[in-house]
Every structure is written in C-alpha cells, then in structure tokens.
Amino acid sequence: MRPPFEVYVSGVRQEPGVDFEVADGVLLFERELRKDHISGWRWFLGAWGVGTYRQDDSVDIRYQRDGRTLVAEGLEPEVLDD
Template sequence: MSKEPRRETFVRLPGDVQRPFQVFLNGVEQQEGVDFVVRDGNLVFERELAQERLGVGRWTSMVFGIAGSYGKDDAVDVVYERDGRPAVAAKLRFEQLD
C-alpha cells in the first residue's frame, strides 16, 4: 500500500450555479458523492486533474501544423439553470492542493 498523500483538485463553482446541476469531466457525467463532493462552493475531486500548459514554442508549432497537442488536458463543465434557462459553465479552472 502506498502512503502517498492524496491530492485533491478544487474547481470553483460560478456564483450563479444553484442545485440541481450536472458535472462533466472530459464529457463524461460525474456523480456527486462518488466522483466528487461539493465543499465551500467548490467541486472537490479526490484525484489530480491536469490542464495542459503550452509554451510559446509548442503553441507556435501547433498553429503551423508542425505538432499536435498530446498533453493531458482535463475539462470540467457544469450544466445548470440560470433564470429558468439552461446554462453551461465550460472548462472551469481548477487548482491542486496537497
């Protein structure tokens, strides 16, 4: 058994998100209590998520079609209602806490 500390990923919910809402990670619906919990206005995933960081050289090579993007780039989206209409908060930013 590994004694490594578990890393958590926190995703801040936009201020206008109210229940009920749906959470998607890379297009796959996630279940509250199984895949994440809601704590203090954040979605908390008990695993490390990653967003690809592109440097100038990598970005330039992608623009000119020299290279593609193969890094890990997780996306968290939340579907909810705002003023009685469907709304989506897409590709929410997240942070890691050790």
C-alpha cells in the same frame, strides 16, 4: 449555484458522491485534474503540424436559472493546498 446541477470533466458526466464532493461551494475531486498550458515551443511545433498531446482537463457545469438551462464552460481546475 445551487443544486441541482450536472458536472462534466472533459465532456464526461461526473457523479456526485462518487467522482466529486461539494464543500464550501467548491467542487472537490479525488483524482488529479490537469490543465495543459502550451509553451511557445509547443505552439511553434503545432504551427508546423507536429502534435504534442498532454492531459488537458476542463470542467463544465450545467445548471438551471429562471427556467433556462445554462452551462459554465471551460472552468480551470485549481489545486488546493491541504
């Protein structure tokens, strides 16, 4: 997608040039984004009402196409090797 678009991390709007950069069609964030993967054990505990909470970032992008506002939701962050 091409600008203009809005980027949100865990529901909080991010500002281009401040919170992220765009390079080669990829959003680059200065801070580390994490995706929490729930193990079988944590799922079992949750089924019994025992909560375990960890950082679980998701990236959403809001953009326009053919005059309609669309949202790409729940995009998973990836770690890029230097």
